[in-house]
Amino acid sequence: MSIEEKIEKLADQIHEKFKEYNVSRKEILKRLKLLIIEFKVPESEAVRTITNYFIKELEIPREAVIETQLVKIADIDEAGRWVSLKAKVVQLWDTNSPSISQAGLIGDETGMIKFVVWAKAGKPEVEEEKCYLFRNVVTDIFAGRRQVNITKYSEIIEIDEDITLPPREIEVVGALVAIQQNSGLIQRCEECGRVMKSGLCSVHGKAKWREDLRIKGVLDDGENVYEIILNEENIKSLTGIDLEKARKMAEETLDRGIVLSELKKRLLGKYLKVQGVRGERYLIVKSVDFYKPDVASEVEKLLEAIG
Numbered sequence: 001m002s003i004e005e006k007i008e009k010l011a012d013q014i015h016e017k018f019k020e021y022n023v024s025r026k027e028i029l030k031r032l033k034l035l036i037i038e039f040k041v042p043e044s045e046a047v048r049t050i051t052n053y054f055i056k057e058l059e060i061p062r063e064a065v066i067e068t069q070l071v072k073i074a075d076i077d078e079a080g081r082w083v084s085l086k087a088k089v090v091q092l093w094d095t096n097s098p099s100i101s102q103a104g105l106i107g108d109e110t111g112m113i114k115f116v117v118w119a120k121a122g123k124p125e126v127e128e129e130k131c132y133l134f135r136n137v138v139t140d141i142f143a144g145r146r147q148v149n150i151t152k153y154s155e156i157i158e159i160d161e162d163i164t165l166p167p168r169e170i171e172v173v174g175a176l177v178a179i180q181q182n183s184g185l186i187q188r189c190e191e192c193g194r195v196m197k198s199g200l201c202s203v204h205g206k207a208k209w210r211e212d213l214r215i216k217g218v219l220d221d222g223e224n225v226y227e228i229i230l231n232e233e234n235i236k237s238l239t240g241i242d243l244e245k246a247r248k249m250a251e252e253t254l255d256r257g258i259v260l261s262e263l264k265k266r267l268l269g270k271y272l273k274v275q276g277v278r279g280e281r282y283l284i285v286k287s288v289d290f291y292k293p294d295v296a297s298e299v300e301k302l303l304e305a306i307g
Contacts, residue, residue, distance in 0.1 A: 003036070003037065006043065007029065007032045007033060007036060007037075008029070010032055010043060010046070010047055011025055011028045011029040011032055012025075013047070014028050014032075014047060014050055014051060015028055017051065017065040017066075018054055018058075018060075018065060021054070021058050021060060023054055023058075028050060031046075031050050031053075032046055032047075032050065035049060035050070051065065051066065061153060062082075064136075064153045067084075067135075067136075068082045068083050068084045068135070068136050069083055069084065070083075070084045070085065070086070071083045071084070071085055072085070072108055072109075072110040072111075073085060073087065073106075073107065073108050073110050073111045073112065073113045074110035074111045075110075076113060076139050076146055076148070077146075078139065078141070079139055079140045079141045080138065080139065080140075081138070081139045082136055082137070082138055082139075083137060083138075083139060083148075084133065084134060084135040084136060084137065085106075085108065085133075085134050085137070085148070086108060086131065086132070086133050086134075086159060086161065086163060087106035087107055087108045087113075087131065087132065087134060087163060088106065088107055088108070088129065088130070088131045088132075088163040088165060089104065089105075089106055089126045089127060089128050089129065089130055089131075089132065090104070090105040090106060090107045090112060090128070090165065090168075091104045091105045091128065092104040092126075092128055096190070096191065096192075096193075097191055097192055098119060099118060099119050099120070100116055100117070100118060100119060101117040101118065101119045101121065101123065101125070102115075102116075102117040102125055102126060103115065103116045103117070104128075105279065106132075106134070106148075107163070107165045107166070108163050108165070109163065109164050109165065109166065110166070111166060112165070112166075112168075112278075112279060113146050113147060113148060114145065114146070114147035114148075115134070115137075115147060115148050115149075115150065116147060116148075116149050116150065117150040117156075118149065118150065118151060118152075120151075120152060121150055121151050121152045121154060122152065123150055123154065123155075123156050124156060126156060130158060131158070131159050131160075131161050131162065131163045132156050132157060132158050132159060133155070133156075133157040133159050134148065134150065134154065134155075134156060135154060135155040135156075135157065136151075136153050136154045136155060137149060137150050137151075137154050138151060138154075145281055146281070166278070167278070168277050168278050169275070169276070169277055169278075169286075170275075170276065170278055170283070171273070171274065171275045172219060172221055172226055172273075172274045172276075172283070173221060173271065173272070173273045173274075173291050174219040174220050174221035174222065174226070174271065174272065174274075175219070175220050175221075175269060175270070175271050175272075176217050176218070176219055176267050176268055176269065176270055176271075176272055177218050177219070177220045177225075177268075177269070178217060178218040178268075179215055179216070179217050179218075179260070179263065179264050179267070179268060180216040180217065180218070180227075181216075182195045182216060183214060183215045183216050183217070183260055183263070184213070184214075184215070184246075184256070184257070184259040184260030184263060185211060185212075185213055185243075185246045185247070185249075185250055185256050185259040185260070186211070186212050186213070186214060187199070187209040187210070187211060187212075188209060188210050188211075188212050189201035189203070189204055189207050189208075189209055190207065190208040190209060190210055191203075191204045191207055191208070192204060196209050211243060211247065212232070212243070213231075213232040213235055213241070213242065213243045213246050213259075214229060214230060214231055214232070214235070215228075215229070215230040215234075215235060215263060215267070216228075216229055216282070217229075217230065217267075219272065219274060219283075226274075226283045227281060227282045227283065228274060228276065228282060228283045228284075228285055229282045229283070229284055229285060230285050230288065231285070234285050234287075234288045235263065237288065237289070238266070238267060238272075238288060238289075238290065239262075239263065239266050239267065241259070241262070241263070246259045249262065270290060271290065271291040272288055272289070272290060272291055273288070273289050273290070273291040274287075274288045275287045275288070
């Protein structure tokens, strides 16, 4: 391929990036010839220089025209990165926010992550169990939880691949060694579902709220530590306390914190047998019970091991 043919090909590539911004291919070609032929600039540097020129000249966001790196979900560890990833839609969630088109979980062989498609992005809807290339999405971290946001600069392309996901449903037996903040009787923003603090949502400020009962805990099985979420049904099965009873406890004592104190008293240090679905960060509990080991069976196994 001659140098002229290479330049023509590079001009096509750059023009494709800026086709929505009415950039003249003739001008791109002229700049390429000037840099590569006259000033002997390396081809890659010439492409980068011209791309940066038009980004600055037209005030275009870089992420709108620059191809982002294809990464695995496990590699996402900071907010504000523009990346691309191939993933399967694991679960779609109901969303009450008019600003959100879709939200849920996507996964690849390395893990799972929350995704949000903003309504203003105007993207086609995705379907559960289908695989997509999510191009030019931006990473975010909220309350320690990772997510990717699909904006108007992103692309969603269905792909004919079967992406293998890590095992999701597991059973764990371990001690509940910690109950984290934002557990007990909590208030959720009706708009986005986030936990409110001092009557304020971190996104919507002063907003309408609904009460919920949950535990964010840490389960230790002696080898691994699991962050778990117990919902109202789980908590009731263990303690007999449901949302209505929790409200009465708070009303009678004029202290919402009494609910969390009581849950800690009844559950901390106890051994639990948990079945649940492994999420992006937490083990979402489907069923839970106090662990009652068969002592005779355990002794028999120990004696067999000793020989």
